[in-house]
Amino acid sequence: MGANIGSGMDAFRTVVKEFRGTLLLAVGGSSLLPLVARFAKVTPPWPDGVTLVTSLATLLVIIFVFQFLWKRAKRSVDKAMLWGGALVVLFGISYFTLFDIFVFPIPTTGELGVAGCGWTSNARLIAADYLADPADGCPGNYQQLLEAAEYEARQLWRPNSLTAVKMALFSSWLALFGGVSLIVAAFVTYQVRRKD
Numbered sequence: 001m002g003a004n005i006g007s008g009m010d011a012f013r014t015v016v017k018e019f020r021g022t023l024l025l026a027v028g029g030s031s032l033l034p035l036v037a038r039f040a041k042v043t044p045p046w047p048d049g050v051t052l053v054t055s056l057a058t059l060l061v062i063i064f065v066f067q068f069l070w071k072r073a074k075r076s077v078d079k080a081m082l083w084g085g086a087l088v089v090l091f092g093i094s095y096f097t098l099f100d101i102f103v104f105p106i107p108t109t110g111e112l113g114v115a116g117c118g119w120t121s122n123a124r125l126i127a128a129d130y131l132a133d134p135a136d137g138c139p140g141n142y143q144q145l146l147e148a149a150e151y152e153a154r155q156l157w158r159p160n161s162l163t164a165v166k167m168a169l170f171s172s173w174l175a176l177f178g179g180v181s182l183i184v185a186a187f188v189t190y191q192v193r194r195k196d
Contacts, residue, residue, distance in 0.1 A: 011066075011192070012066050014192050015062065015066050015185070015188055015192050018188045018191070018192050041112060042099065043173070044103075045103060045111065045112040045113060045114050045166075045169075046166040046169070050170070050173070053174070054174065057181070058177060058178075058181045061181035061185055062181065062185045065080065065182060065185035066185070069186055069190070071193075077187075077190040080182060081182070081183050081186045081187060083182065084178075084179045084181075084182030084183035085179065085183060086179070087175055087176070088176060088180055088183070090175075091172045091176040091179060092176050094172045095169065095173050095176050098172060099169065102114055102115045102116075102169065104142075104146065107151075108151060113146075114153060114162060114165055114166050114169070115153060115162075116138075116139060116153060116162040116164075116165055117139060117161040117164070118138060118157060118158045118161045119140060120156060120157065120158055122155070123145060123149075123156040123157070126145055126148065127140070127145060139157070142156060
């Protein structure tokens with residue numbers, strides 16, 4: 001029984017090594033891709049440890065693919081790769097659309113902030129002073145208001161809307177990376193198994 005456990009873990013280590021090598025050829029490494037995205041300022045501003053969480057999610061996808069696709073026929077692997085491609089397209093479009101609409105740079109710190117959907121009552125009053133439509137708070141014409149609020153998003157948008165937007169960004173981000181990881185892990189798992 002110990003030999004089976006060892007050989008199973010050896011096969012898994014081979015898959016992880018091949019996964020990293022294949023992804024390294026394609027995009028610069030599984031753990032490097034989130035770092036490159038962070039450097040390019042396209043990672044979600046929340047949570048702070050998004051790069052670490054993304055790497056952990058990538059590892060979990062590799063584990064699940066290895067567990068469920070190791071002995072499967074090529075047809076099942078192909079389906080998994082197609083599902084991964086669908087995730088990449090769907091959540092890639094979703095993430096970058098949300099990012100474009102709701103993420104703004106903070107000039108004073110160089111960090112990124114998140115806008116919400118639905119202004120606070122104070123923000124509606126101030127919006128009228130800036131000739132902005134007080135009903136338009138999703139995210140609305142907020143540039144002048146945000147500057148007046150010293151880039152403190154909670155002064156303009158309701159906290160629950162900020163949380164909802166952050167979760168939508170983060171979920172889309174993880175699903176996008178999950179899709180990329182699924183494609184690469186399914187491909188690598190099948191190729192490694194063919195060598196045996």
